Structure formats: structure tokens, C-alpha cells
Amino acid sequence: MKDRILIIDDEEGIRTQLCWALAGEYEVLQADAPGRALEIVRTQGPQLVLLDIALSTSQAEPDGLELLATFLEIDPLMKIVMVTGHDERANALQAIAKGAYDFYAKPIDLEEIKIIIKRALHIQRLERENQRLSEEIERRHKFQEIIGTSPNMDQIYRTIEKVAPTDATVLVVGESGTGKELAALAIHHLSTRAAKPFVTINCGAIPPNLLESELFGHERGAFTDAHIQRIGKFETSEGGTIFLDEIGELPLQLQVKILRFLQEREIERVGGREPILVDARVIAATNKSLLDEVRHKTFREDLYYRLSVITLQLPPLRERGQDILLLARAFLNRFSAEYNKSKLTFSASSEKALMNYGWPGNVRELENKIRRAVILTLGNKINPYDLGLEAHDTDKRLTLQEIREKTERKHVQEALKRHNWNITNAAKDLGVSRTTLYDIMEKYQIKKEQD
Ligand SMILES: Nc1ncnc2c1ncn2[C@@H]1O[C@H](COP(=O)(O)OP(=O)(O)OP(=O)(O)O)[C@@H](O)[C@H]1O
Ligand SMILES: [Mg+2]
Structure with missing residues (x-):
């Protein structure tokens, strides 16, 4: 796209001359009076303006210097070159002090002014790029606890930024250890609710018979052990x-009951008779395929659709490229400080091993492996052995057969772990039948207990 230049001058001859000279390289617009000039700046956003400082204006209209100020308010990075008469040097300097990029004294030498324009636009591009980068750094800063710069994590940040300020229900999905809770927290922190509580409840960790009261609270005498009234997590998160x-x-x-809350914003305590209005935003997370659960009739379809309007899908660690090392180093620094070990670094073979490993347990597994390495290591360099990873040394000669078996075993084990040892899903993932998967497990003696 061509850069847009606006020429503001009341002398038609000058406008025509400049237009003619610049039209090849730029999209050229022109105005002969302040009103029209302002309109063009507002609607067309030129990158650069050539502004006649002595523009003849009526009493009511802004003069050249006032126009300059207004333009810069509209776009602070706009490049404005003041075009001046030979006796207007003082005014020109004043314009520069007010933010004009440069001034140019008539009569106009077209070749000279072209060079000035080119340079101004070049500087502007650098400034815009710089602005974009600092905005990006600031954005990253908002997600300070979440480490990662891979494209798929960028996508996550962008989605979080978009949904956070809305009150929409969000479903966070992803394999275990991918940072679902961290993402949920980021949404909360970037929302208008940031100063209010963020209340977590792990639906899988609480016995089903206690879960209802945990979520919704209970009235006194609601059941045998209910000696006192108790507020549930929903009410706590008001x-x-x-x-x-x-x-x-x-x-x-x-x-x-969750569905009812999402529809009516009401809950009922166990043993309570009155519905209670609660103002809470719901973020849900799962590492299961809820659609599978829907198919198996263990998850309500209507609730699934309510929850999944906005779904945040966290990528597995193995798909985040260099983020693996970024995270590894961050954890290394954190744990070195925690365990008072100074100057720990990864050996080259460790970095290779970290990059090559499949990370079925994702960031959590990485975090644990680094913690363990920091505790165990004797020297200053973490080696693959400290990490519990095999060194990828090429000097140990393996036969093709051995390599095949090793890889097969590793992939099968990882797939099973990823799918919580659900054979059907793991087999599907691996592209083999269940029978074949059983055979492979038998062949390599892969058992859940080994995990
Ligand atoms: N991008 C990240 N940057 C820094 N730390 C991370 C990142 N993702 C996850 N973690 C850390 O990894 C651990 C696991 O993250 P979290 O508990 O959010 O994962 P999860 O998806 O909820 O896991 P699970 O399914 O097992 O509950 C936490 O200690 C968290 O702080
Ligand atoms: Mg979690």
C-alpha cells in the first residue's frame, strides 16, 4: 500500500506541482483550506502532511500552527513538514518545537523535498514498529505468570484479552498440566472482577456427596452433619x-444445578427453600473431551453447549517449540533461588533432551523435572540424567530395529498417559486398533503402575 500524503496550500500552483511530482510514489491528497484539511486528516489518515505555514485563513479558522497541533493530537506519529516563506524562519522553528518533523523553505526543489519525505516516512515506520513492540511487551507483562512466546501461545493471549473484559462463561480445555488454571486466573485478573475473589473448586477432588454443599452451601439441619449453616463456593465468589x-x-x-445457575444466575443452598441470586462469572476447565462425555451421556449436552460458547484450547507443550527452553530456564532460575543453588545452567545435551522429549505431562511435568534436577544435581550444569531424560547421544550405536522399538514404546507410553490410560482414545490417537494397542503393550510390558 502506498503511503498517503496530504498537501495543504492555498496556492494552486504549488499543490499541482507537488502532486505531479509525488503522485508516482505516493497517494496524494490536497486541501486549500483548514476545514477541508482537517476532514481529510480525520477520514483518510495521511502518514505525512506538507503544511503551508502561512496558509491564508479567515479569523475563525485555525492557522498553520494550530492545525499542526490538532493533527498531532489525531495521530501523534504523523509526520508534518512545514512549508515556509523565506522570511518565516522563526515561525518554522516554533513549529518544530510544537512537534513538526521538519520545515522547508520555498521555492520548492522537488528532488530535495522528495528526499525529506522519504526520510520522514522511514523514521515513521521505525516509530510505528517501535510502538507496536512496546505495546506487545506491555501486553506480555499483563500475562506475566504465563511464560511463552510461541505463535500458538500468542493466540491464547489474544483470546484471553478479548474475552476477559466480557462476562462470558469460558471453557478452558487442554491436556493435563498445560496451564488451564493459570489461564483462568489470567482471565480473572484482566476482567473488571479482578479486585473480587477468584474461587477455585476441583470437582474431581471432592467426594460427590459433599460436592453439592461445597458448591452451593447448606442450611442448618439440611442433613445429619449440618449443624450450622454454611456458605458455598458460589456465594463466596460473589x-x-x-x-x-x-x-x-x-x-x-x-x-x-450449574446449568440453572448459568441460565437464571440463581442457586439454592442444600436444604434451602429460597433461591439466592449470585453474581459470579463461571470459568470451567477440563482435560477430558466433554463431547465424548456427552456421547456417553455422562455430561449433559445443554450444559456442554452453554459452557463451550467460548473455548480456550491450550496447546500441549510439545507444540510450543522454543517455549520449552524458555520455561525450563524460568523454572531453573526459580528453583535455584528456592533451593539456594547458584549459577545452574543446562548442558547442551540437556537442552537437546528437553526439546526432544514428548512432554505428556506438559508444563507441570517440566516444572517437576526441573525441580528434581535442581535438588539432585551436584555440579553447576544440569545434565540429562539429573532431569531423568535420556541423553540423545549419537555415539551409542543402536540398530534400526532397536530405534524403532524404542520410539514405538515411547510414543505408545506417552499416548496412554495423555489419554489417562483410556485404551480406546489412545488407540485412536495412535491410529491403531485397540487389539493392536493391547499387543504392543503386551510386547513392551507397558503397565499403568510404571508411571
Ligand atoms: N505457560 C506457563 N508459564 C509458566 N508456568 C506455567 C505455564 N503453564 C503452566 N504453568 C505451571 O505449570 C503447572 C501446571 O499448570 P496448571 O495447574 O495451570 O495446569 P492445568 O492445565 O490446570 O493442569 P491439570 O489438568 O493437571 O489440572 C503450574 O505450576 C503452573 O504454574
Ligand atoms: Mg488444573
């Missing part, structure tokens, strides 16, 4: 966000 972790584990009869 004004803030409730994070329903592992929502896939929620029993069906409680799913109805």
Missing part, C-alpha cells in the same frame, strides 16, 4: 469468578 476445575467429573444431578 462479584468475582468461580473456577470449576475438572468439570467433566461433575455428577449429572449437579450439572443441572
